[in-house]
Amino acid sequence: MEFKTIIVEQNDGVGILxxxxxxxxxxxxxxxxxxxxxxxxxxxxxxxxxCILLKGAGASFAAGTDVAEMGGDFSPDVYLDLNKKxxxxxxxxxxxxxxxxxGAGFELVLSSDIIVSSHDARFGFPEITIGMLPFMGxxxxxxxxxxxxxxxxxxMTARHISADEALACxxxxxxxxxxxxxxxxxxxxxxxxxxxxxxxxxxxRALSTETSPVAEFSMAVLALQSAEVQQxxxxxxxxxxxxxKKE
Numbered sequence: 001m002e003f004k005t006i007i008v009e010q011n012d013g014v015g016i017l018x019x020x021x022x023x024x025x026x027x028x029x030x031x032x033x034x035x036x037x038x039x040x041x042x043x044x045x046x047x048x049x050x051c052i053l054l055k056g057a058g059a060s061f062a063a064g065t066d067v068a069e070m071g072g073d074f075s076p077d078v079y080l081d082l083n084k085k086x087x088x089x090x091x092x093x094x095x096x097x098x099x100x101x102x103g104a105g106f107e108l109v110l111s112s113d114i115i116v117s118s119h120d121a122r123f124g125f126p127e128i129t130i131g132m133l134p135f136m137g138x139x140x141x142x143x144x145x146x147x148x149x150x151x152x153x154x155x156m157t158a159r160h161i162s163a164d165e166a167l168a169c170x171x172x173x174x175x176x177x178x179x180x181x182x183x184x185x186x187x188x189x190x191x192x193x194x195x196x197x198x199x200x201x202x203x204x205r206a207l208s209t210e211t212s213p214v215a216e217f218s219m220a221v222l223a224l225q226s227a228e229v230q231q232x233x234x235x236x237x238x239x240x241x242x243x244x245k246k247e
Contacts (some may be wrong), residue, residue: 003154005032007057008039013050013193014186015043019105022058027096028104029066030075033082040085047100050193050200053090053097054112055186062105064126076135079104082137084112090201092192096185097121107134110141113204114172116185117163118178121173124160145171198226 007018017039019026043049049050056062058232060188086093095112101123109115125134125142133139134155140206143151146169151161166172192200 001034001037003039004169005029006039007036010049010165011186011188013048014051014189015046015049017052017054019056019062024066025060025063025100026056026058026105030078030081031070033078034165037085040089043065044091046087047092050197051092051094052151053094053096053189053190054108054180055185056099060099061095061097061101061121062108063100064105079136083107083111089136092200094185094189094192096181098181102126104135104136107136107138107141110138110145110171111136113207114173114188116181116188117166117172119163120178121163121177122160124158125155125168126158128156129158130152160236162229184218197229
């Protein structure tokens with residue numbers, strides 16, 4: 001498939017998706033949503049890809065949904081499909097955010113597992129100002145990350161928040177200087193790509209669902225019993241014995 005609204009790359013086990021409509025501040029259109037679905041399908045099937053880095057070209061991450069498409073014939077079905085694709089995606093997604101992350105752009109951020117933000121980033125849901133609601137799961141995702149009180153305020157008033165406030169209320173994972181954003185986000189992605197694929201997927205599942213302590217224990221046991229972990233434990237034990245003999 002030829003991608004026209006996104007750039008698809010890979011580097012050391014990291015699948016890189018760049019929203020590429022900088023002239024419109026990467027406003028998300030139906031064709032971009034469809035291309036994101038296809039790219040995520042491709043990366044899901046590629047066993048060499050361990051995690052995804054999502055970012056925007058130019059000055060902003062994504063300034064929302066393309067209002068030019070939101071006329072009488074507008075259908076949100078492809079956005080619903082994208083939301084489901086991201087929700088079901090088993091590999092971690094890291095978002096590198098600068099500039100505006102509004103509306104559907106904010107929803108993509110909230111759908112990510114780790115959010116690395118620059119100091120200049122701004123987050124918000126302007127939908128209520130024209131009588132609309134977020135339609136990619138933004139309401140429940142914002143509530144889950146920031147709590148009901150903060151979600152109510154931001155959704156009902158359309159207030160934009162800074163990176164510092166987003167960090168304080170649990171939306172953003174880390175803030176870095178703009179010049180270091182891509183490098184820091186990629187370093188994070190590569191660390192995840194270098195870890196145990198099976199354990200990372202189990203961690204993502206545990207973090208994204210309401211798991212009981214018993215369920216978490218079961219996943220930990222499954223990880224422990226894997227051949228990969230047992231091999232690493234044997235190697236650690238052998239090194240410890242060797243070090244003790246040297247002492």
